[in-house]
Amino acid sequence: MNNKLDAVEELLLKLFRIAMLCLMTLALLGAMVFLGTALYKYLQAPAKPAPVVLAPEKEITIDDLKKALQEENKKDDPGPERPAGVVPNSLKYLEETTALYRCSLDFAKRVDAVIEDEGNAVTAQKVEALRAQVENYARSPQRGDAWVKSTLAFTCAALKDETIVSWARDLKMRIFMPTLRFHLRAWDAVKAQKQKADAAEQARYESEEEAEQLRVAASKQQAYFLMLVAGAIFAAFMVLAFYLLFSKIERNLRQARFEKYVAAA
Structure with a gap:
């Protein structure tokens, strides 16, 4: 038994x-498994967002000018715009303004306009008035020298356009000052649109970068938790191992005592 x-x-x-x-x-x-997963999550690095791509500037075209001229000439002539502010007495943009004034004279010849014989003093006054106006417009941070060069090239090109020349000659359309006003508005609109697009792109980059930082931080928190779990599981493993070890020792001692008892009997 x-x-x-x-x-x-x-x-x-x-x-x-x-x-x-x-x-x-x-x-x-x-x-x-938990330790390997913890190490993988701990070693996570933030991924670089797609680089910031600056928006291209929209080109100001003669076709846009033609549409604006048709709308402009439906209204009464507002006359030349007079920007606010004191104009400094300088020769800044004199070369560009003189070239712009010569373009207007060439345009007047193309449309068969009557050109009065003006003296040098009157011409100088007109050029200076135009120069002062251009300088005041260019003082805006988003315009500057680049706008002056652009408006010179654009206006002179527009004054050579055959369609615009025919409008001025046959339909008596106002051209010179409306062209300057159109380019000024179009330049500001293009710059504002580009600035808005660039700001949105920069915000996108910063948002993605911040999201990556948060993801990596969360991944490291998960890594710490998994390390704790792995440690707890390994501790349980050691407890079981010691239990089996002590159980083996106890069994061997009991077997030794039984054999000693049998031998003594």
């Missing part, structure tokens, strides 16, 4: 040890 009980006890202990070994194996594998 005792032999049968001992055999059953031995079988149950063996099954229990097998179960413990299976749990220890699963615990060790789980700890390795």
Whole structure:
């Protein structure tokens, strides 16, 4: 009877040890998986967002000018615009303004306009008035020298356009000052549109960069948690290992005492 009980006890202990070994194996594998995942998440680096792409500037075209001239000449002539502010007494943009004035004279010849014989003093006054106006317009931060060169090239090109010349000659359309006003408005609109697009693109870049930083921070927090889980699982593995070790020692001691008892009997 005792032999049968001992055999059953031995079988149950063996099954229990097998179960413990299976749990220890699963615990060790789980700890390795969690630790590997934790290291992967901890080593995450923020991905670089797509670089900022500055918006191209829209080209100011003669066709746009023609549409604006048709609308402009439906209204009463507002006369030359007088920007506010004191004009400094300087020679800035004198060369560009003189070239612009010569373009207007060539345009007047093309449209068969009557050109009065003016003295040098009158011509100089007109050029200076135009120069002062151009300088005041150019003082805006978004205009400057680039706008002056652009308005000179654009206006002179427009005054040579055959369609615009025919409008001025046959339909008596106002051309010179409306062209200057159109280019000024179009330049400001293009710059404002580009500035808005560039600001949106920069905001997109900063938003994506911030999102990546948050993602990496969250990934590191998950890594810390997974490391704790891996540590807990490994601690459970060590507890089971020590339990089996002490169980083995206790069983061996019990077997030694039994054999000693049998030998003494």
